[in-house]
Amino acid sequence: MAQMKLEIGGRSFMVTCQDGEEAHLTKLAAMVDGKARESGDPAGLTESRMLLFTSLLLADDLHSAQGSAAAPAEASAPAKPDPMDEQAIAALEKLADRAEQLANSLE
Structure with a gap:
């Protein structure tokens, strides 16, 4: 690892990732x-x-991208999901979960 x-946003965060994933992260x-x-x-x-x-901004972008991709995708055969998209979605979901945890701890 x-x-x-x-x-991010002028703040430093230490994270771990799989070897070789540094550029993607x-x-x-x-x-x-x-x-x-x-x-x-x-x-x-x-x-x-x-x-x-x-x-929330990233989720909005993702929602918009999924909505605009839905119409053409319905007309064509289903394509294999891009692993990079899946990784980005997973990273965004983790970020959203962490933000929610932090917000809840402030309440």
Whole structure:
């Protein structure tokens, strides 16, 4: 397992990943960081709020992508799911779960 330091929304996070997955995780972290910065001034938000808003923005993007892909997919034969998409979805679900846990701990 590889240990990595990720920067998201101006904050550092230490994570582990499978050996060889570092580049992919770096790309995912860059996507999350971009959304964190879109959600407003990350410095003005608590970590849990930043992660919550970020996960909501990413979930909205995912929902839109799934909705726009649904119409053409119905007309054609079902395609095999892209493993990269599945990994991104899994990472987003973990991020959303973590944000929800952090938000609940603040209540």
